[in-house]
Amino acid sequence: LPPTSIVFATLGRAHYSFDVFTLPISPFTFSVVPHQELQFTDGESVNYNGFFHGDSLLYVSERNGMPEIFVAGEPTSRKGRRSVMDQVSGGIPVVPTPKLGEAVSMKDRPSIAGDRLIYVSTERPARESRKSWAAVYSTHLETLETRRLTPDLVADFSPAVSPSGQWTAVASSGERGWSGEIHELATDIYLFNTSDGSGRFKLVDHGGWPSFSDESTVFFHRQSDDGWWSVFRAVFRHRRKPQVERVTPPGVHAFTPAASRTGKFIVVATRRADSTYRHIEIFDLVRREFVEVSKKIAPHAHHYNPFISADSTRIGYHRCRGTNPNRGSANHLLLENVRSPIPSISLFRIDGSFPSFSPDGERIAFIPSLDERGVYIVKRDGSGRRRISDSFSFGTAWDYKRKNVVYTSVGPTFSSEMTSVNIVSISFSDSDTDPRSSRIVTLTRDGNNAFPSPSPDGKFVVFRSGRSGHKNLYVMDAVEGESGGLWRLTEGNWTDTMCSWSPDGEWISFASDRDDPGSGSFEIYLIHPNRTGLRKLVQSGTGGRTNHPWFSPDSSRLVFTSDYAAVSAEPISNPHHYQPYGDIFTIRLDGSGIRRMTHNSYEDGTPTWGSKFIEPYDVVETHAEGMARTCKFGDCMWLEP
Incomplete structure (x- = not known):
């Protein structure tokens, strides 16, 4: 092909300027101190969908022209072995960036299970039109050996790994596939063995964005019959029918949950009638009440996709960094x-x-x-x-x-x-x-x-x-x-x-x-x-x-x-x-x-x-x-x- 250029548009994307922010929380009152918020990513391109891994942060960045998984922060070495996670902090791709002319794909929603990276990728084409290429993959952090965990002819979204690493939960339409939904996808919650994708079974009908609090409890969101997006909890014992209950009340949209391993709280994104902005809030599972987080810090900004550290002392999310050059690149x-x-x-x-x-x-x-x-x-x-x-x-x-x-x-x-x-x-x-x-x-x-x-x-x-x-x-x-x-x-x-x-x-x-x-x-x-x-x-x-x-x-x-x-x-x-x-x-x-x-x-x-x-x-x-x-x-x- 002769050298040429294609230019296209993406609604709103040029203005996102996303960075990942983290914040310590009180273990008893779940209160936050606004000035303790930390911008964890470096202000280059857009950075989003974070995951705490020890003192490091995994996140998605588009700085190399496509969504890739990066690591930032202090490295954590394991038993003297050296892996991609043990590199210098900041701006390091976990999976090497493809060379010019090599296959391009989207990488998203990273998490860690032992010595393997679990994530979504679009690297393998679907066999039919209007079938999603999104699937869950596992890559060994040292050898970079990669395996697909999602079955052929199926698409998986929003993976979450259980605390032990044994299970991965996903949102999936199964073999039914996508039917053109543009708001809520017609997905169910599936579980499978993280090691090889085996033992796959449907846990819950109608749900998305799963998050484990322990090995037998999964939180997820769905749009309820009353029209409100709410968070639900499913308690299960392997393949037995789970006990499912609604957690967040009607009257507020609550979604994209992140569950604490203490079992005492979840962190969610919300949309309320008195605000045009998406905010992050903690929902106290004991008191059954919301605690404001991001509205106290940046009331006039949208915040997305919260996540929680394994010890439940820090939360994270992403939002637009603004135009302050101290927060990153001032170039538009x-x-x-x-x-x-x-x-x-x-x-x-x-x-x-x-x-x-x-x-x-x-x-x-x-x-x-x-x-x-x-x-x-x-x-x-x-x-x-x-x-x-x-x-x-x-x-x-x-x-x-x-x-x-x-x-x-x-x-x-x-x-x-x-x-x-x-x-x-x-x-x-x-x-x-x-x-x-x-x-x-x-x-x-x-x-x-x-x-x-x-x-x-x-x-x-x-x-x-x-x-x-x-x-x-x-x-x-x-x-x-x-x-x-x-x-x-x-x-x-x-x-x-x-x-x-x-x-x-x-x-x-x-x-x-x-x-x-x-x-x-x-x-x-x-x-x-x-x-x-x-x-x-x-x-x-x-x-x-x-x-x-x-x-x-x-x-x-x-x-x-x-x-x-x-x-x-x-x-x-x-x-x-x-x-x-x-x-x-x-x-x-x-x-x-x-x-x-x-x-x-x-x-x-x-x-x-x-x-x-x-x-x-x-x-x-x-x-x-x-x-x-x-x-x-x-x-x-x-x-x-």
């Missing part, structure tokens, strides 16, 4: 390098949405976010950021022939067929940077018109319109718009949308629900501009979503976003994502060679493919407007009390 990234599985293609996450490259590959147009006004352009080195339009917009595409012309859609997103949304062309000057100097021409007249994509000869624009009562594809004159000519490309009582014209002019790709109109299931199709050659390129699977196709510069491949690999973590463990299953994929135009490009638990989308190779290093945001959005992300909207 415009383009974050993501480890690519294909060395000739560099891969970046943009702080924005709907990116597109200029024809020469030197500049990128993008939307800051769907709830902010404006269309922006920036050089690929991060300089020269400027706004060229002040309107609420979505989708961007550059004209191939006319210099400094960008197309976009002006109006509300996700709206009905007859809502007024128009396609405009924006012509801007290199010398006058005032967005009011841009010449904006409205190209469409009626209905909901969006996702413009120009032909490579600069004469036409293909777009989606709802003017007939259904969203189908049309082609119009690139300069004069509809008044210069309008042709219908597709027709039917379904939705054809998110179109892209190939650089060689031969094909138009688009997403369509024509196989099951109105179902929300989309697949990718190809059609020639003369309405011939219609064919399906990507089969999404039953109920699947495959969207936002974009051609490679040589027109031989498409990049797109899809739920092809289902979900990689419990959605409630992350900030808000509308659809927490999108990963970026590429495919050849003959339908072969599908490649998963991103591995994470976020919502990746709106990819674009540029003709220039951007060196695989982070590109720092130099404009204050972008830097001001650190920590500006929302918690799960469906958790509103």
Whole structure:
């Protein structure tokens, strides 16, 4: 493949700036002293999902372009043997980072059982579409010998190891698999032997995020019949039916529990009616009452996924570190390098949405976010950021022939067929940077018109319109718009949308629900501009979503976003994502060679493919407007009390 670059968006991710924080707690009152909070991780990239191991901390970090497991803190040596855990403190991968061109995967939820690391990985592809790649693995800390503990054809999430290390509990849908859930996954709690995955059995129906307090007690969360997320306790004796009881009361969402080995308390994340923030609280199992933790320290920040030390004297969690340079890197990234599985293609996450490259590959147009006004352009080195339009917009595409012309859609997103949304062309000057100097021409007249994509000869624009009562594809004159000519490309009582014209002019790709109109299931199709050659390129699977196709510069491949690999973590463990299953994929135009490009638990989308190779290093945001959005992300909207 010729050297090129793919840029994509991830909702909110550029603003997380997560670090892991720890805090001592009183063994009797469970009270905390705010000034004793310690930032344990070093402020590089995002760091989250911690686990205490003696005086050290295991955690997940994305500093090398993908989620990996790191160790920080003072090492603990065992019987004179040396292992990966006995290295110098801070920023050390527990499992070596893959070399350039080697397989890329997500590593998550680390814990230790004796001399083995237990964790989630997406390293082995599922055999079918819309099946999660997430599974639990065990790696020996000295030899790095690795074994899969999850059965084939099954996905496991959120592993927890019992105090003795004998058992591992997971959230799993078993052979049933994922059915498109985006809030609470339809998982049950399973147990198996940590040593080899044997003896697997279902402990509890309907549950997630297990945590042991002792060898026969597991806490977990589920959404109750009354609508509240609550923590439950299951007491069991091997395979016998467990005794299950609700622990936290209705009236407050409580979830992602971490259980103390004393059996006296658990630590949970909560969402309360009087707060828009997710906080960490202790729940006293004896007094049956909550004790505030994070609200006393950082009341206006979201806190995630608590964990407890083995001696129950410390708790931990992660949150945004803020903009204080003393807490870590003050750099806000415009383009974050993501480890690519294909060395000739560099891969970046943009702080924005709907990116597109200029024809020469030197500049990128993008939307800051769907709830902010404006269309922006920036050089690929991060300089020269400027706004060229002040309107609420979505989708961007550059004209191939006319210099400094960008197309976009002006109006509300996700709206009905007859809502007024128009396609405009924006012509801007290199010398006058005032967005009011841009010449904006409205190209469409009626209905909901969006996702413009120009032909490579600069004469036409293909777009989606709802003017007939259904969203189908049309082609119009690139300069004069509809008044210069309008042709219908597709027709039917379904939705054809998110179109892209190939650089060689031969094909138009688009997403369509024509196989099951109105179902929300989309697949990718190809059609020639003369309405011939219609064919399906990507089969999404039953109920699947495959969207936002974009051609490679040589027109031989498409990049797109899809739920092809289902979900990689419990959605409630992350900030808000509308659809927490999108990963970026590429495919050849003959339908072969599908490649998963991103591995994470976020919502990746709106990819674009540029003709220039951007060196695989982070590109720092130099404009204050972008830097001001650190920590500006929302918690799960469906958790509103």
